[in-house]
Amino acid sequence: MPKLKRTAEETEARREGPEFIESLDRGLRVLRSFGIDRRPMTLSDIAKACNLPRATARRILMTLQKSGYVVGDERLFSLTPHVLTLASAYLASNQISTIMQPLMDEVSAKAKEICSLAVLDGDDAVFVARASPARVFPSGIDIGYRLPAFCTSVGRVLLGRLSNEELAAAIDATCLKSQTPETIMDKSLIVAAIIIDRSKGYSMVDQEAEAGFRSVSVPIHRYDGGIIAAANIGAHVDRITTGEMIDRFLPLLKEMAVTAKPLLV
The missing domain is CATH 3.30.450.40 (GAF domain)
Incomplete structure (x- = not known):
């Protein structure tokens, strides 16, 4: 299993207690990474932007793809309009x-x-x-x-x-x-x-x-x-x-x- 790369923020959060869910945090970081270059991204691009192992980034992308938030062809990935439901929930509430x-x-x-x-x-x-x-x-x-x-x-x-x-x-x-x-x-x-x-x-x-x-x-x-x-x-x-x-x-x-x-x- 590849060794996980943890950012300083993640390390600090782990010290704060068991309530912090690293997998959720990583998934959100992957979603945010798509706004960096405003273009479809490769798996390597995303892993580098999020400071994650490729295998971890790929599992997150597959999960997001099955949930309808990401579309990809194993080479390039991009967000779908379904991501806007997250923003609309904020605006509505x-x-x-x-x-x-x-x-x-x-x-x-x-x-x-x-x-x-x-x-x-x-x-x-x-x-x-x-x-x-x-x-x-x-x-x-x-x-x-x-x-x-x-x-x-x-x-x-x-x-x-x-x-x-x-x-x-x-x-x-x-x-x-x-x-x-x-x-x-x-x-x-x-x-x-x-x-x-x-x-x-x-x-x-x-x-x-x-x-x-x-x-x-x-x-x-x-x-x-x-x-x-x-x-x-x-x-x-x-x-x-x-x-x-x-x-x-x-x-x-x-x-x-x-x-x-x-x-x-």
């Missing part, structure tokens, strides 16, 4: 998306721009809902899209819920990767920017996450004041100035956040 969607639709119609909603997942901001006016072709950021939290307006709003000490520790532990020439890479400056944004009640990021794109975000609070999501409106720099974003979009986002607060538990 998540009150944030359900409550925020109609409010976002209204904001998007008034702003005539796309309005998006994101939550924090590790070091990333993950978009879980969006609204688009009829005249705007829905492209770019979509549901499930991930961006580094440290350099995005939604991410900085979400990180702002941490205390100063927790924030400094979180940024210090984050592996920063420049997204554009404008991305701030000095960790002390990032922490300072998030603290300033927290005091303002919103975050504006100008071309740090994506070249030619700026956005403004506000925190979405639940009924007790806790920040559970962030809503933003973004636009290309050629169409909207930072001043226009503050004057036109920020009041709409803040009004939406106030309306949503008593509805979110």
Whole structure:
């Protein structure tokens, strides 16, 4: 039997007790690996991406294939649409998306721009809902899209819920990767920017996450004041100035956040 390769995370989890199911964790890692290169993958690709022996990766793939989540011909493997049932289960059971969607639709119609909603997942901001006016072709950021939290307006709003000490520790532990020439890479400056944004009640990021794109975000609070999501409106720099974003979009986002607060538990 081939010796199993364990990641540092798996080793740590094994120390925590018998409740951790390694086989389930490996299966989830295989599913996530398909998003790395956005193409069908070979068995060797998957085994390498997941740090697993080929035999283990193959057994997982055969199980996923029989369950309908993966399709393959023994050479190339890819996900099937059945994987979307996992995402739809999250969206259907998540009150944030359900409550925020109609409010976002209204904001998007008034702003005539796309309005998006994101939550924090590790070091990333993950978009879980969006609204688009009829005249705007829905492209770019979509549901499930991930961006580094440290350099995005939604991410900085979400990180702002941490205390100063927790924030400094979180940024210090984050592996920063420049997204554009404008991305701030000095960790002390990032922490300072998030603290300033927290005091303002919103975050504006100008071309740090994506070249030619700026956005403004506000925190979405639940009924007790806790920040559970962030809503933003973004636009290309050629169409909207930072001043226009503050004057036109920020009041709409803040009004939406106030309306949503008593509805979110």
